Amino acid sequence: MSVAEAINTRRTVRHYRPDPVPADLLDTLLALAVQAPSSWNLQDRSIVAVTDPAVREGLTWATGGQPQPQEAPVMLVFVAEPQSWRTDRSDIIAQGRDTGAWTEAFATHFAAASAEFQQSLDERGLLREYAVKNAMIAASFTMLAATELGLATSPMNGWDEAKVKKVIGIEDREDLAIALLMSVGYAAEQRIHPGRRPPARTVHRDRYAAA
Template sequence: MELLDVLRTTGAVRAFRPDPVPDDVLYRVLDNARFAPSGGNRQGWHLIVVRDPAVRAGLRDLYLPGWYEYLAERAAGLVPFAPITDEAAEERALAQAQAIAQTAAQGQGGFAEHLDEVPVMLVLLADLRALAAMDKNLPRYTLVGGASIYPFAWSILLAAREEGLAGVITTMPIPREPAVKALLHVPDEFAVAALIVLGAPLKQPRKLTRNPVESFTAVDRFDGQPFVAPGA
């Protein structure tokens, strides 16, 4: 595929044909994705290919509460799980998650409720001994460590595209990280970075909704003029 087309059209896919993804295809995806960059080239990722139906169901069960919490925060008009937020409003919103879960349990379920059925389920871990977390001593929420892991996650999706596959990076189980780690026998030194799912897409999105360059750029200072296309 043409690179710009890939960059502009690789959207999140959560509905798949039931066809299994052959191991040689998944291997090729990972073999191409491993060229992703990381701070100091430390490649501090570890990936678990989850096949066992019981483990998959366990991960689904650890995904669901985060999903309902996400929906509860969104329903309350919050930006779900934002590090800077109205904490009291967040607490009030989260108290509604149980009710949302109960309503969902009566329906037929969507991606989250059927998560265990995805063709490929990958759990991406970060080795905390390997990350170049340049902000680890700053008095704010830390962010930079993940930057050594998530390019690899994105490269998995890009490499999957080349194979006619698609998927999504998910993070909903991470609030329950201790339980995820126990389920997968993950050592203490590792953090859970993502649960990535892949498969043959029911349909590939062609048109993604993204903000224009002018909306997130500024020249010389934060509140400077937007960086605009020449001649605009």
């Protein structure tokens, strides 16, 4: 399946068959998800893959009883990590250098420039926003990868962040934020594409044109 086919065939599925997602297939999906780009390659997002029925029951509570956590065999919680830039990032820098993607000069520049950029975000109160954006990019990659792997997904809104954090064991982590919940499994329903406005209605050239 091409990327274009995945984009055009992906649908949001709310109801799932009870069939489990094979562990190796889930591992493949998660490996593709973390290939998503992030600002400064900081990778300031994590994914909690929930398969334990008891934890999924907790996510049912956190989502106000929505059907996805009750039916889907896998729930993914995308966690944004706004403060991760303050932690040791030497492995990221070393990997960039070792793969040949970064020169020694660039790696040295990266360490200083990325910290300076994150500091400027902190001063403007934008750290959380940027980390959530990066987590959402990973979530988008996940939905397309799942489609290619024959899995259905549903990006979820309507959840209580404090409850979600409690369920996955980070209720005391004010430095973390929940970006998105996503159900993953095998569809028990066939969803018809509701359609989208034509590009001429929502795509602008050079400047935003008021309607």
